[in-house]
Each structure stands twice: as C-alpha cells, then as structure tokens.
Amino acid sequence: MFRFDYSPNFLKWALRPPGWLPQWHCGVRVSSNKKLVGFISAIPADIHIYDTLKKMVEINFLCVHKKLRSKRVAPVLIREITRRVNLEGIFQAVYTAGVVLPKPVSTCRYWHRSLNPRKLVEVKFSHLSRNMTLQRTMKLYRLPDSTKTPGLRAMERRDVRQVTELLQKHMRRFQLAPSMGEEEVAHWFLPQDNIIDTFVVEGAGGVLTDFTSFYTLPSTVMHHPQHRSLKAAYSFYSVYTHVPLLDLMNDTLILAKLKGFDVFNALDLMENKVFLEKLKFGIGDGNLQYYLFNWKCPPMDPDMVGLVLQ
Numbered sequence: 545m546f547r548f549d550y551s552p553n554f555l556k557w558a559l560r561p562p563g564w565l566p567q568w569h570c571g572v573r574v575s576s577n578k579k580l581v582g583f584i585s586a587i588p589a590d591i592h593i594y595d596t597l598k599k600m601v602e603i604n605f606l607c608v609h610k611k612l613r614s615k616r617v618a619p620v621l622i623r624e625i626t627r628r629v630n631l632e633g634i635f636q637a638v639y640t641a642g643v644v645l646p647k648p649v650s651t652c653r654y655w656h657r658s659l660n661p662r663k664l665v666e667v668k669f670s671h672l673s674r675n676m677t678l679q680r681t682m683k684l685y686r687l688p689d690s691t692k693t694p695g696l697r698a699m700e701r702r703d704v705r706q707v708t709e710l711l712q713k714h715m716r717r718f719q720l721a722p723s724m725g726e727e728e729v730a731h732w733f734l735p736q737d738n739i740i741d742t743f744v745v746e747g748a749g750g751v752l753t754d755f756t757s758f759y760t761l762p763s764t765v766m767h768h769p770q771h772r773s774l775k776a777a778y779s780f781y782s783v784y785t786h787v788p789l790l791d792l793m794n795d796t797l798i799l800a801k802l803k804g805f806d807v808f809n810a811l812d813l814m815e816n817k818v819f820l821e822k823l824k825f826g827i828g829d830g831n832l833q834y835y836l837f838n839w840k841c842p843p844m845d846p847d848m849v850g851l852v853l854q
Contacts, residue, residue: 545766546669546774554761557739558604558854562727563588565632568601570625572617581609584621586629590723591638591851592715593841597723601629602853603639603837626837637837638720640853642830649720649836652811652846654828655820657797658685660806667765667774669807670826685824689802691795693787699742699755704730706752707744714783718814718850720834733757733781740780743799745787753786756796758808759854777803779810780852793819813849 559569564587572582586601603625608617629637656670661681664670672681699707708729715721724732733742738760745754757780765771777800784792800808810816810825811832819825834849 546667546763547766549762549764549773551738553736554739554759554854555605557731557736559585559587561587561731567628568625570621570628572621581612582617582621583607584625586625586637588634589638592718592721592723593836593839594719598636598839599634600636600638600839601634603637604853636839638851638853639835639837640832641835642832644831644833645835647835648833648843649841650813650834650844650846650849652813652832652834652849654830654832655810655812655816655825656828657808657810657823657825659687659797659801659808661685663771663774663806667768667771669774687794687798687801689798691798693745693754693791693795695746696743696795697746698735699733699744699757701730701734703744703752704734707733707742707755710752710755710783710785711781715850719844719848721850741777741799741803742780743796745792747786754782754784754792756782756792758796758800760805761854774807775805777805777808778854779808779816782814789815790819790822794823797823811846811852813846813852815847817847 568586570584571580573580584606585604587604589600589602591598591600606618606621658664658670661670662678665672665678665681672678704726708724708726711724711729715723733740735741740757740759742755742757744752747753758777759780761776761778763774763776765774782789782792782796797808810820812820834851
C-alpha cells in the first residue's frame, strides 16, 4: 500500500508557476475547526491543440477527505474552480484522471523501471518474475556507475534561453503540447533538490543540443516493518537533437540511480515508446486519461501527446 508524499516545496513548485492566482487554489474547510477536507487547483497554461494555441488552465490536485467522498463534494469543487477561472476570461481546461469519463482525448499508460529491485520486491511494489531469483533480478537491472554522454551536466540559469528554444521547437511535433516562454522554463526546469532535476548536453562553443528532466515524488509505504518511503522519479520532458533518445534516457536512469531513487516512472507518450522496453521498463497496470474541458477535437494516439502534468 502506497500513498503519495507531496512535500510543501513540491506543491509550491507545482501550484505557483508564472501567472498563478491565489483564488485558483480552492479549498473547503470545516467551519468549526477549520480543517481542510477538500481541495482543487488551477494553474495557467498556453496549450497547443492540433493547430490552435489556447490559453487555458491545468486542473490538478482534486482531493476530498475520505469520509466525504459519497457526499458529492467533488462536483461542487469542480463547479467552483470553473466559476473562478471563468471570471479571469478563461473557458477551457486540460486535466488527467485514472478513471474513464466521457471522453478522453488520449489514453496513456505508466511504465516503471526498477532501480532498487530488492527494495521494490520487499515493499511489494513489484514481484520476482517466474524462474527469477532476487540476485538474477538485481543483475538484470544493474546500471553503470557513470554516464557516457560527453558534456552532460546539471542545468543552470544561464541555460534557460537555449532550453526554451530546444523545447519550443521539439513541442511542434505533438498535437497536445505546452507553449512555454523563458519564465515558465526557468520555473519548471531549473533544478531544485528533491523536486526537479534537469540535465543538459553542452556541445562545442557552449551550444546545448539535448536535455532531459525528471521530477521527484516519493510515496509513503504503509504498514511495512522496515521501509517507510519509496523514492520515485517521474520522467518530465526530454529533447534530443544530437544524442539518440535511447542513450539520453539510459544516462537519465543512471543519474536517477546515483541520486538514490528506487524506481523511475514514465508514460508512453511523446517518443517514449522508443526506449521503454529496450531500457527494461515494465508496463504498469493503470491508464492515465487526458481530458479537455469545453474544447472538442479528434482523439489522438499517446505518441502525439506532449504534455506532462505533475
């Protein structure tokens, strides 16, 4: 049993991008003791949908206290955040959900790459395959101790302009994708401990040719005598122009392993299918549906989705 362990700093990163509004963080409290029992958020985003660029919001972090989940609190929260967003002149939204509602614009699947197989087996996140011992499993998932891409380093503030240019050009390949300026790129990609890691590939003359990124979202392990937390990395955005994506992501796994992560998660969107099986990711058991509110468009395959929500 696992429960997401969002840190305050992670929530500040996810909920306070450029242009955020405090009234778009909408909570419900008990009047007597002020206990928070429901929450929903919206953040501004410019999103490309096929050939249209639309100013909309990303809806996220809808949560309701488990004792109120049969009381129709969620629809009230959704109506209220819709009203507050409409007041700012925005009438479209994008959101994701594990449940199937009418009607997804796309359906993606999570894949998981073991970095610490022993721990994942012990907490029952994964299990040993048939005819596999723990030692053989650990050998199967073993990674090199160092990366092999020349010029690979952590992103710095001076890289923001080049990373923005790389991202904007790369996102044109997809039918659902964000449009970010330098301010947004600085917020979402500049490394922060235990929140977001971004690595760039610097070529001749200081020109950046590629970058890779992942965010940190640990989970609390419930009722386990030894392990309290599972440290998970989630693939964010990667752009490749010089280094093959397979090599770039293999180095990303090595970097995550060196930082102490137990598992690396990725969706089968963008070009991720190129590396998932080859880098020994295992397919997950749940889908993530992408939805658009108040915008009609044809459905798209996962490899045409270029949008990642936390």
